[in-house]
Amino acid sequence: xxQMTQSPSSLSASVGDRVTITCRASQSISSYLNWYQxxxxxxxxLLIYAAxxxxxxxxxxxxxxxSGTDFTLTISSLQPxxxxxxxxQQGYSIPRTFGQGTKLEIK
Amino acid sequence: xxxxxxxxxxxxxxxxxxxxxxTVSGGSISSYYWSWIRQPPGKGLEWIGYIYSSGNTKYNPSxxxxxxxxxxxxxxxxxxxxxxxxxxxxxxxxxxxxxxxxKRSGFxxxxxxxxxxxxx
Numbered sequence: 748x749x750q751m752t753q754s755p756s757s758l759s760a761s762v763g764d765r766v767t768i769t770c771r772a773s774q775s776i777s778s779y780l781n782w783y784q785x786x787x788x789x790x791x792x793l794l795i796y797a798a799x800x801x802x803x804x805x806x807x808x809x810x811x812x813x814s815g816t817d818f819t820l821t822i823s824s825l826q827p828x829x830x831x832x833x834x835x836q837q838g839y840s841i842p843r844t845f846g847q848g849t850k851l852e853i854k
Numbered sequence: 855x856x857x858x859x860x861x862x863x864x865x866x867x868x869x870x871x872x873x874x875x876x877t878v879s880g881g882s883i884s885s886y887y888w889s890w891i892r893q894p895p896g897k898g899l900e901w902i903g904y905i906y907s908s909g910n911t912k913y914n915p916s917x918x919x920x921x922x923x924x925x926x927x928x929x930x931x932x933x934x935x936x937x938x939x940x941x942x943x944x945x946x947x948x949x950x951x952x953x954x955x956x957k958r959s960g961f962x963x964x965x966x967x968x969x970x971x972x973x974x
Contacts, residue, residue, distance in 0.1 A: 796960045847898045
């Protein structure tokens with residue numbers, strides 16, 4: 748199985764901050780990397796697919812980059828509704844695997 | 855707008871079989887892959903498996919001997935069966951659609967999730 752490791756596990760930030768979350772795969776996954784946002788009691792929401800492509804309807808302050816084993820999700824200017832947990836997921840091989848999550852909290 | 859809705863018992867006894875359905879509305883189940891994903895309370899996400907509308911399946915090897923996913927295109931529905939459950943199978947279970955398209959491998963539509971508790 749491909750292991751996905753996110754850092755940090757939690758992060759405190761303020762509205763307007765620029766935030767970066769990192770996801771590392773245990774082997775190369777090309778650009779088969781997806782990012783999700785999950786709020787308490789809700790299903791995850793797809794934000795970024797293929798490492799850097801913005802899902803339809805997702806605000807442009809979200810961006811993704813990377814290929815191979817190292818990936819980042821960046822939120823350019825945090826909004827109040829962005830405080831949530833973020834997960835990465837590899838779509839390169841079976842079984843599909845997720846990172847452990849990064850909880851983004853208000854400072 | 856496509857919607858997915860999970861249904862099934864919220865409480866299952868240890869050693870019994872967990873059974874859930876996912877009904878798809880607002881679009882056809884045909885020509886897509888459909889997945890089950892679970893999340894133990896307060897923990898991360900685990901992919902259980904997926905099925906294509908034709909019936910081809912792939913399962914997570916960690917669950918392979920216990921899991922069966924099936925599809926009923928006439929009802930626009932797919933289903934999960936997980937046998938010999940234990941307390942470790944207590945989780946919110948989500949059904950989701952696998953995105954289609956070049957380098958698209960994520961899950962773009964999700965059900966709201968249903969909590970299944972394994973307890974006697």
